[in-house]
Amino acid sequence: MKFYDCSTAPSPRMVRIFIAEKGLDIPTKQVDLRNGEHLSPEFRAINPYCTVPVLELDDGTRITSTQGCWRYLEETVPEPPLLGATPKERAIVADHVWHIEIDGWQAMTEGLRNSAPGLKDRALTGPENYAQIPALGDRGKLRAQRFLESLDDWLRDRAFLAGDRYSAADIMALVVVDFAGWLKIRLPEGASNARRWYEAVSGRPSAKV
Amino acid sequence: MKFYDCSTAPSPRMVRIFIAEKGLDIPTKQVDLRNGEHLSPEFRAINPYCTVPVLELDDGTRITSTQGCWRYLEETVPEPPLLGATPKERAIVADHVWHIEIDGWQAMTEGLRNSAPGLKDRALTGPENYAQIPALGDRGKLRAQRFLESLDDWLRDRAFLAGDRYSAADIMALVVVDFAGWLKIRLPEGASNARRWYEAVSGRPSAKV
Numbered sequence: 001m002k003f004y005d006c007s008t009a010p011s012p013r014m015v016r017i018f019i020a021e022k023g024l025d026i027p028t029k030q031v032d033l034r035n036g037e038h039l040s041p042e043f044r045a046i047n048p049y050c051t052v053p054v055l056e057l058d059d060g061t062r063i064t065s066t067q068g069c070w071r072y073l074e075e076t077v078p079e080p081p082l083l084g085a086t087p088k089e090r091a092i093v094a095d096h097v098w099h100i101e102i103d104g105w106q107a108m109t110e111g112l113r114n115s116a117p118g119l120k121d122r123a124l125t126g127p128e129n130y131a132q133i134p135a136l137g138d139r140g141k142l143r144a145q146r147f148l149e150s151l152d153d154w155l156r157d158r159a160f161l162a163g164d165r166y167s168a169a170d171i172m173a174l175v176v177v178d179f180a181g182w183l184k185i186r187l188p189e190g191a192s193n194a195r196r197w198y199e200a201v202s203g204r205p206s207a208k209v
Numbered sequence: 210m211k212f213y214d215c216s217t218a219p220s221p222r223m224v225r226i227f228i229a230e231k232g233l234d235i236p237t238k239q240v241d242l243r244n245g246e247h248l249s250p251e252f253r254a255i256n257p258y259c260t261v262p263v264l265e266l267d268d269g270t271r272i273t274s275t276q277g278c279w280r281y282l283e284e285t286v287p288e289p290p291l292l293g294a295t296p297k298e299r300a301i302v303a304d305h306v307w308h309i310e311i312d313g314w315q316a317m318t319e320g321l322r323n324s325a326p327g328l329k330d331r332a333l334t335g336p337e338n339y340a341q342i343p344a345l346g347d348r349g350k351l352r353a354q355r356f357l358e359s360l361d362d363w364l365r366d367r368a369f370l371a372g373d374r375y376s377a378a379d380i381m382a383l384v385v386v387d388f389a390g391w392l393k394i395r396l397p398e399g400a401s402n403a404r405r406w407y408e409a410v411s412g413r414p415s416a417k418v
Contacts, residue, residue, distance in 0.1 A: 049308070061297060068304025075296035087284035088270060095277025099258070128355070133344045146337070 003028045004046065004054035010179040012053035013209065014199075015069045017171045020206035022077045026055075044127065051125050067097075070168055082168045093162045096169040100161070104147040104176035111140030111183055145185050148177065152191035160197070171208075176202045211310040213255065213263035215247075219388040221262035222418065224278045226380045229415035231286045235264075253336065260334050270383045276306075279377055292379045302371045309370070313356040315383035320349030320392055351396050357386065361400035369406070375413075383410045 001027045003019070005012045019026055031037050031052050038050045047054045047064045055069040056062050063069050074083045084090030113123045114137030121129040123136070151173065153160060161169040177187060177198060187194045201207060212228070212235045214221045228235055239263050240246050247259045256263045256273045264278040265271050272278050283292045286372065293299030322332045323346030330338040332345070360382065363370060370378040386407060396403050410416060 015281075057297065059297075059299070063300050063304050065304045065307040067307040068300045071303040072296060072300035087281060088266065088268075090284050091264075091266075091272050091277045091281035094280040095272050095274045098274040098276040130348060132349070133342060133343045136345055139339060139342070154235070200268050 001026050001058060002056040004031050004052050004056070005029070006031050006033045006052050007209075008051065009033055010175050011051070011066065014066045014168075014171055014175050015053040015055070015073075016209040017174070018070055018082060018168065020209050021080065021082055021166075021171075021204075022073055024073070024077060039127070039172075048127065049125070050127050051112070066172075068193055082099070082171070084167065085165065089162065089165070089167075093167045093169055096162050096167075097172055100147075100169060100172045100176065102131045103143065103150075105179075107140045107143035108176055108179050108185075109140070110136050111138075111144050111185075112179075113137075114140060115183075128188060136201045141183055141185065144176075144180050144183065148162060148180055148185060148187050148194075149191070151177075151187065151194040151197070153193075155193040155197045159200070166201070170197075174198070176208060178202075210235050210344055211265040213240050214238070215240050215242045215261050215263050218242055218261065219384050220260070220275065223275045223377075223384050224262040224264070224282075225418040226383070226415045227279055227282060227291060227377065228381075229418050230289065230375075230413075231282055233282070233286060246337070251339065253300055257336065258334070259336050259367045271294075275381075290382070291375075293371070293376065294374065298371065298374070302376045304380055305371050305376075306381055309356075309378060309381045309385065312352065312359075313382060314388075316349045316352035316356055317385055317388050317392070317394075318349070319345050320347075320353050320394075321388075322346075323349060324392075337386060340357070350392055350394065353385075353389050353392065357394060357396050357403075358400070359391055360386075360403040360406070362402075364402040364406045368409070375410070379406075383407070383416060387411075 005016060005028050007030060016021050027140050028122060031043060032121050037043055047062060049064050053066060054062055055072060063072055070083065084093040114132045114134060121131055123130040123132045158164065160166050161173055187198060212224060214237050216239060224374040240252060246252055253259060256271060258273050262275060263271055263273050264279050264281060272281055279292065293302040322328050323341045323343060330340055332341045342415050367373065370382055396407060
């Protein structure tokens with residue numbers, strides 16, 4: 001296997017943490033997003049979506065999404081389970097990951113990509129350019145703030161987002177919270193449940209990657 | 210189990226088709242989206258996200274996303290596999306479903322929700338109102354068109370989107386193609402691979418739901 005990463009980017013960090021939690025050591029190639037390496041003809045031949053993470057399997061198959069990378073690693077290295085241990089847990093983790101992606105991750109990327117001067121015409125990832133939409137940037141920031149506010153209630157009666165067990169839902173939410181800091185959006189001061197959770201998940205060795 | 214559905218809506222159709230492919234018969238409650246039943250206090254108590262599909266398990270747990278519903282059904286009724294039969298297939302299906310959701314489904318919902326007069330202030334699903342952003346509507350329509358155009362190449366060397374086996378990737382893409390018709394966005398005339406695929410997947414009994 002080979003993992004295409006960018007150590008400063010939040011999106012592949014979701015897979016980096018997952019790999020660390022599984023105790024794996026996968027040969028990794030850094031892709032220099034800052035200098036546009038992902039848009040080069042060489043990288044387009046590897047991933048036409050021009051994004052990381054990419055997981056290259058031993059037969060050459062390339063998986064080009066966090067969801068796909070997670071699924072392959074979970075299926076081939078089941079322990080510790082990060083996508084749920086029982087049918088019900090698996091459904092809950094899938095459900096929560098989806099909501100976190102839509103309401104947290106996508107809100108943040110919309111907020112950032114539609115407002116950062118350095119991302120002009122790069123409002124979406126991928127080979128095509130799309131102009132920034134300022135109103136979408138504003139909406140993204142508002143939604144990211146609301147998402148972070150929602151975490152406290154969510155964690156009122158449980159240690160981790162999907163229940164008693166650490167899961168991919170925690171990985172994605174941790175990455176979103178740290179990413180939100182880029183726009184100075186933070187967990188509310190009084191959010192004691194969310195802050196207790198954040199301390200626990202960001203204190204794990206896997207979070208250092 | 211109990212399934213909360215709306216028979217005229219494309220989003221829960223992804224789960225309806227999945228249920229039909231599994232040969233299941235799950236007691237179903239229709240939610241009248243057209244008359245705002247999803248925003249009523251009664252339905253908010255069932256699903257605070259104010260959306261269908263919802264799958265209610267026998268212990269009362271409620272799964273409130275297509276991804277979560279699919280996962281529960283696949284884990285409890287493995288045959289026929291719709292999320293892949295091997296680790297590699299499962300990763301490919303997860304990968305493709307994610308790309309179809311982002312580039313197809315979300316493009317279409319952005320296109321429709323930011324342009325339809327009847328959806329003023331309902332640019333996003335959920336309990337909060339968000340104003341329409343016309344530029345996002347235009348971008349969504351353009352991206353939906355590009356997604357439909359991309360299917361022909363995708364299907365050049367395979368029967369179904371994830372390979373030789375019908376999967377959830379085909380379910381989601383079929384729903385997107387039919388939904389795109391609401392905005393008069395259609396598969397290109399000369400897209401013979403995509404049209405052959407569409408005929409096959411829309412001809413299955415499951416597609417009638």
